[in-house]
Every structure is written in C-alpha cells, then in structure tokens.
Amino acid sequence: MEPHHLTVLLLLLMFMISTQISINNAALDAAYYDQTCPQAEKIVAETVFNASSHDPKVPARILRMFFHDCFIRGCDASILLDSTPSNKAEKDGPPNVSVRAFYVIDDAKAKIEQICPHIVSCADILAIAARDVVTMSGGPNWPVHKGRKDGRISKANETAQLPSPQFNTTQLIQSFAVRGLTIKDLVALSGGHTLGFSHCSSFQARLHNFSSTTNVDPTINTDFANILKRVCPQHNHNANAGQFLDSTASQFDNNYYKQVLMGKGVFGSDQALASDGRTRWIVESFARDEDLFFREFAASMVKLGNIVSGWDNNGEVRLRCSSVN
Numbered sequence: 001m002e003p004h005h006l007t008v009l010l011l012l013l014m015f016m017i018s019t020q021i022s023i024n025n026a027a028l029d030a031a032y033y034d035q036t037c038p039q040a041e042k043i044v045a046e047t048v049f050n051a052s053s054h055d056p057k058v059p060a061r062i063l064r065m066f067f068h069d070c071f072i073r074g075c076d077a078s079i080l081l082d083s084t085p086s087n088k089a090e091k092d093g094p095p096n097v098s099v100r101a102f103y104v105i106d107d108a109k110a111k112i113e114q115i116c117p118h119i120v121s122c123a124d125i126l127a128i129a130a131r132d133v134v135t136m137s138g139g140p141n142w143p144v145h146k147g148r149k150d151g152r153i154s155k156a157n158e159t160a161q162l163p164s165p166q167f168n169t170t171q172l173i174q175s176f177a178v179r180g181l182t183i184k185d186l187v188a189l190s191g192g193h194t195l196g197f198s199h200c201s202s203f204q205a206r207l208h209n210f211s212s213t214t215n216v217d218p219t220i221n222t223d224f225a226n227i228l229k230r231v232c233p234q235h236n237h238n239a240n241a242g243q244f245l246d247s248t249a250s251q252f253d254n255n256y257y258k259q260v261l262m263g264k265g266v267f268g269s270d271q272a273l274a275s276d277g278r279t280r281w282i283v284e285s286f287a288r289d290e291d292l293f294f295r296e297f298a299a300s301m302v303k304l305g306n307i308v309s310g311w312d313n314n315g316e317v318r319l320r321c322s323s324v325n
C-alpha cells in the first residue's frame with residue numbers, strides 16, 4: 001500500500017475511535033432541540049451570517065471564542081459571562097484583545113428567547129455558531145451535538161490554563177491530552193488558524209532578541225521573518241498592528257498547513273507542529289489533502305464540543321448569555 005493511503009487509513013481509525021469515546025462521554029445529541037425549538041439553528045445561522053457580512057472579523061472571533069470556552073471549565077459559555085463587582089470574569093482575562101464578538105451570540109440568544117423561552121443554552125448557541133462560521137467561510141459542515149448547560153462560574157485568572165503561542169509540541173500535546181484530545185485533534189484544530197489575525201504581542205518574542213545566540217527564531221522562513229519584523233518592529237508602539245494567520249485569512253482552507261511547512265507559521269506553537277515527528281506527518285497529510293483535513297477538523301470540533309466539566313451538577317439554561325440567572 002502507498003504511504004499516503006496508509007495515512008488515510010490510520011486517520012480513519014483514529015477518527016472512529018475518537019467518535020466512539022466522545023459519544024460515550026457526553027449525553028449530547030444532534031436532535032436535542034428538534035421537538036422543543038426546531039428554529040434554533042436557523043436563527044443562529046442567520047444572526048451569524050448577518051453579523052459577518054457587516055464585520056468580516058466576526059467568523060474568526062467566534063471560532064476562537066468557542067475554543068477558549070471549551071478549554072476553560074468545558075463548553076459551558078463561561079466565556080460569555082460579564083464581570084460583576086465581586087468577580088472579574090474570563091472575558092476580561094489577559095488574552096482578551098481579539099475575543100470580541102460576544103454581541104453576536106447575545107443577539108442570537110435574544111431572538112431565540114422570543115420564540116422558545118428558556119430552552120436553548122448559550123453554550124449550545126456558541127457551538128452552533130462556531131460550526132456556522134467554518135461552513136460559511138468555505139470549510140466543512142457537520143451536525144452539532146447539543147444539550148449542554150450553561151455554567152455559573154467564570155474567572156479571569158483561569159485564562160492562564162489556555163495554551164501559550166510559545167508552547168513547544170510536548171506542551172501542546174499535554175494541554176490537549178488533559179482535555180481528552182489526541183495529537184490528531186491538536187493538529188486538526190490548530191488548523192483553525194486558517195482564519196483570522198494576531199496582534200504583534202503574540203509572536204513578537206520570535207522576532208527580536210529570541211535567544212542568547214540568535215535574534216530571530218531560526219524556524220521562521222527568512223523572507224517571512226522580514227515581513228513580520230516590518231509589521232512588528234522591536235519598539236512597536238501600535239497596539240493594533242499584527243499579521244493574518246494565513247495568506248487566505250477569510251477562507252477556511254488547508255493553506256495554513258502549507259505555510260507551516262514553509263516556515264511561515266505565525267506562532268511558535270504553529271511552527272512547532274512541523275518540527276516534531278509526532279505531528280509533522282499529520283501536518284503533511286493535511287497540507288496534501290484538504291478533504292482529509294476537513295473531515296478530521298469536523299470530527300475534532302465535535303470532540304472539542306464534548307468537553308464538559310463545569311456544568312455537570314450546577315448548570316442552567318441562562319436567560320441572557322452575559323449573566324447567570
């Protein structure tokens with residue numbers, strides 16, 4: 001058998017195993033609102049589509065928001081809660097510069113409340129919206145499993161649990177593994193960086209005074225390093241400056257993997273995937289075969305969406321996404 005076919009077979013096997021596990025772990029169901037609120041998904045899709053046509057930054061922001069929500073206390077919409085006088089919420093924690101599309105989810109929730117009050121959780125709305133932004137950007141489609149509850153706790157300091165853009169492969173694998181996600185999930189979900197933008201602060205350390213022996217991270221392609229240094233000079237006074245994460249930043253495609261193989265990953269954590277034997281072969285297979293990437297991304301998004309912990313005993317369906325009932 002050709003090595004390429006072997007790769008496909010292996011990934012298929014991993015996919016089958018992972019689907020099995022996720023179905024067993026969480027009692028989520030694609031048909032969850034079919035009787036109680038059949039219009040929910042259509043309302044979310046229309047709201048997200050309308051917002052994205054007014055502001056093209058919305059799709060990337062919603063995709064990232066879902067990732068952050070699921071990595072902290074599971075997918076429980078903890079990221080949507082506002083701070084209160086006695087509690088600084090996740091929303092206002094350190095990497096808050098680009099997670100700004102909360103109003104879209106709040107909007108969809110308000111419209112759904114008018115039709116089926118107190119039925120559809122904010123965590124489910126965010127999961128549906130994350131699928132919608134991928135599909136509408138040219139990526140895959142998949143049935144979203146639903147039935148999550150909204151959590152009641154959100155703490156700014158817990159954003160420290162998110163993986164850092166300076167993580168190496170071992171640290172990335174570990175960060176995903178503690179949430180039940182495999183190396184394949186790590187590589188597939190990192191493909192979310194096919195959409196969107198980063199501020200200089202997230203990769204500045206790769207460009208100037210990188211180590212005692214070299215100013216620039218040697219894994220960056222030389223031409224690309226020069227571009228990044230021009231955008232983000234050593235004494236950067238423009239807090240809005242930054243770089244698109246892939247050269248086709250509004251199109252959901254496999255270009256991200258091709259760029260990483262050329263040394264054009266924006267974050268150290270992107271580039272690390274090409275430098276380590278455990279992940280490089282998967283990066284190569286996704287760069288070669290976009291359909292394979294799409295199938296595996298969809299499967300890994302379902303697993304990401306099945307991470308539950310926060311709401312097990314104490315969850316609710318919020319009336320407004322920005323505050324507990």
Ligand code: HEM
Nearest residue numbers: 060063064067098163164165189192196197198199202269
């Ligand atoms: C593997 C570990 C990951 C790390 C270290 C990481 C880190 C980052 C950082 C530092 C930014 C830029 C923030 C800024 O400066 O504005 C970013 C943006 C983004 N991330 Fe990730 N990320 C990871 C995984 C993911 C995953 C799993 C997804 C979704 C499936 C995702 C989706 C995005 C998107 C769409 C953006 C662009 C946001 C925008 O344009 O506003 N990331 N990520």
Ligand SMILES: *[C@@H]1O[C@H](CO)[C@@H](O)[C@H](O)[C@H]1NC(C)=O
Nearest residue numbers: 046047049050051052054055
């Ligand atoms: C569409 O989006 C714009 C801007 O976000 C908003 O003002 C308008 O009310 C929305 N229309 C509908 C029908 O949702």
Ligand SMILES: *[C@@H]1O[C@H](CO)[C@@H](O)[C@H](O)[C@H]1NC(C)=O
Nearest residue numbers: 091092093094095096097156
């Ligand atoms: C972002 O987080 C910082 C703390 O890290 C906080 O001071 C700031 O108010 C937050 N910004 C927004 C827009 O929430």
Ligand SMILES: *[C@@H]1O[C@H](CO)[C@@H](O)[C@H](O)[C@H]1NC(C)=O
Nearest residue numbers: 086087088155156157158160
């Ligand atoms: C986070 O903040 C809470 C108070 O909001 C505190 O109880 C907790 O110990 C802090 N955790 C860490 C890891 O700093």
Ligand SMILES: *[C@@H]1O[C@H](CO)[C@@H](O)[C@H](O)[C@H]1NC(C)=O
Nearest residue numbers: 166167168169170171172276
């Ligand atoms: C990854 O980073 C950790 C923490 O900095 C370090 O202990 C480890 O040696 C690094 N692993 C590799 C393979 O570079």
Ligand SMILES: *[C@@H]1O[C@H](CO)[C@@H](O)[C@H](O)[C@H]1NC(C)=O
Nearest residue numbers: 208209210211212213215234
């Ligand atoms: C580079 O970093 C070293 C320590 O890591 C520091 O001593 C030195 O001042 C830095 N140089 C510049 C130009 O920032």
